[in-house]
Amino acid sequence: GENVEQHPSTLSVQEGDSAVIKCTYSDSASNYFPWYKQELGKRPQLIIDIRSNVGEKKDQRIAVTLNKTAKHFSLHITETQPEDSAVYFCAASDASSASKIIFGSGTRLSIRP
């Protein structure tokens, strides 16, 4: 089955700087890669996703890149703001099941004022 590794586990950046979170996956058949943001005590919410036929996707200050050859994908947040502080999870679809996604271990992002 699919295995997703995520780094770093914690990340602290100065407000206004950029943050980058990286993930690798094991199954080359995986084709859907969502990123979820979970604030303390809240539900996970999708912030951006990318499919394997696309190399990069951007939505305002958030972008995701995918390298299928290397089997890794990254989340980039530019001009970070205090409200970006949260835990971020990457995930990958499991090729054996259309409904199943496998989560990475999470990155706790803190934005320093």
Add this chain to the structure above:
Amino acid sequence: DTEVTQTPKHLVMGMTNKKSLKCEQHMGHRAMYWYKQKAKKPPELMFVYSYEKLSINESVPSRFSPECPNSSLLNLHLHALQPEDSALYLCASSQVTLAVRNEQFFGPGTRLTVL
């Protein structure tokens, strides 16, 4: 309506109790999920229902019993739980296949404490 609702928000139960968690969505999604999330960990998949049929059981102990009475409702029946089952239980829904826009929408969760 793009929301998944869950009740109750909090639940405290003893190891001999029987309780149920409820989840509801009205987005027309035909896939529904139960996840368990421990503190500082990612959501861990427990069950998937597809078209009201159980399609995935991630080797969950039988003290957790899921039920999908119709396309909008998902229940999780709890019996004889252990203290280590204390966690946030998240429900989610999505389109059945990961073909188009297949975001999983999560409910707010039920915070379960087993004494």
